[in-house]
Amino acid sequence: SERPRVAVVTGTTSGIGRAVVENLAGQGIRVMAVDANPAGEAVAEAVGATFLEADLTDGEQCARVIGAAVERLGSVDILVNNAGIQHVADIEQFPPDKWRKIIDLMLTAPFLLTQACWPHMREKGWGRIINIASIHANVASPGKSAYVSAKHGLIGLTRTAALEGGEHGITANAICPAYVRTPLVERQIADQATLNRMDESDVIEKIMLSGAAIKRLIEPGEVASVVAYLASDQASAVTGADWAIDLGWTAR
Numbered sequence: 001s002e003r004p005r006v007a008v009v010t011g012t013t014s015g016i017g018r019a020v021v022e023n024l025a026g027q028g029i030r031v032m033a034v035d036a037n038p039a040g041e042a043v044a045e046a047v048g049a050t051f052l053e054a055d056l057t058d059g060e061q062c063a064r065v066i067g068a069a070v071e072r073l074g075s076v077d078i079l080v081n082n083a084g085i086q087h088v089a090d091i092e093q094f095p096p097d098k099w100r101k102i103i104d105l106m107l108t109a110p111f112l113l114t115q116a117c118w119p120h121m122r123e124k125g126w127g128r129i130i131n132i133a134s135i136h137a138n139v140a141s142p143g144k145s146a147y148v149s150a151k152h153g154l155i156g157l158t159r160t161a162a163l164e165g166g167e168h169g170i171t172a173n174a175i176c177p178a179y180v181r182t183p184l185v186e187r188q189i190a191d192q193a194t195l196n197r198m199d200e201s202d203v204i205e206k207i208m209l210s211g212a213a214i215k216r217l218i219e220p221g222e223v224a225s226v227v228a229y230l231a232s233d234q235a236s237a238v239t240g241a242d243w244a245i246d247l248g249w250t251a252r
């Protein structure tokens with residue numbers, strides 16, 4: 001019998017990452033959940049996943065993540081780069097240290113983790129790299145220069161990894177969701193409601209979903225289902241793709 005596959009998932013204490021850990025662990029995949037917030041330990045252990053505390057804005061901490069997964073779980077077959085943050089300010093006011101933090105966490109960390117996984121996946125001739133990008137990997141919004149730049153860059157990394165991975169059985173894909181119901185978005189809804197003196201439901205419908213054909217938020221589990229598919233054997237022909245889950249936003 002084959003040994004269970006091992007997945008490393010980042011940003012797992014809440015939101016999309018948490019749903020991904022629950023989905024993969026529920027299928028019997030051995031998961032190492034990685035997060036800067038120590039509260040992630042209880043979240044991971046509740047579904048039988050292993051936890052590693054690491055601040056992925058720090059290159060040295062990124063470097064030890066994959067080594068820890070190999071040591072504790074025996075290998076790494078699936079990497080889900082999910083950890084992310086937002087900061088909203090016009091370019092003129094945007095703090096350069098916030099810019100660097102966002103690029104470090106959301107573009108450099110995925111690169112360093114991909115690099116560290118590569119020899120393990122190449123040796124087995126099988127690997128899955130799944131990058132949680134965003135609709136903001138394909139379109140921009142004012143006030144989100146660092147986030148939009150990191151996510152556009154993540155698509156470039158995904159495509160390059162897909163080309164280099166083809167001959168080694170390693171696929172690399174990005175998922176591009178519109179607004180998902182997570183703490184990251186709930187904070188933005190509350191801020192917009194105060195800023196525009198609107199109800200939260202009006203903020204969702206009139207501001208956040210103005211460009212969407214389907215007027216609702218996406219649930220984290222809906223993103224996790226696509227991650228599960230891309231991580232499976234059935235998805236071996238899918239690589240270099242950016243998979244929209246955007247309620248029709250980019251159809252326009």
Ligand code: NAD
Binds near residue numbers: 013015016180183
């Ligand atoms: P979230 O805030 O619920 O979760 C983010 C996780 O990342 C948290 O567990 C947090 O502790 C962790 N994290 C933050 N900084 C970290 C660091 N320095 N090192 C390690 N971990 C760190 O957010 P979410 O909405 O679930 O977002 C997850 C990903 O999905 C992000 O990359 C985000 O850009 C992307 N995304 C979210 C939405 C959305 O609408 N929520 C839409 C598109 C893409």
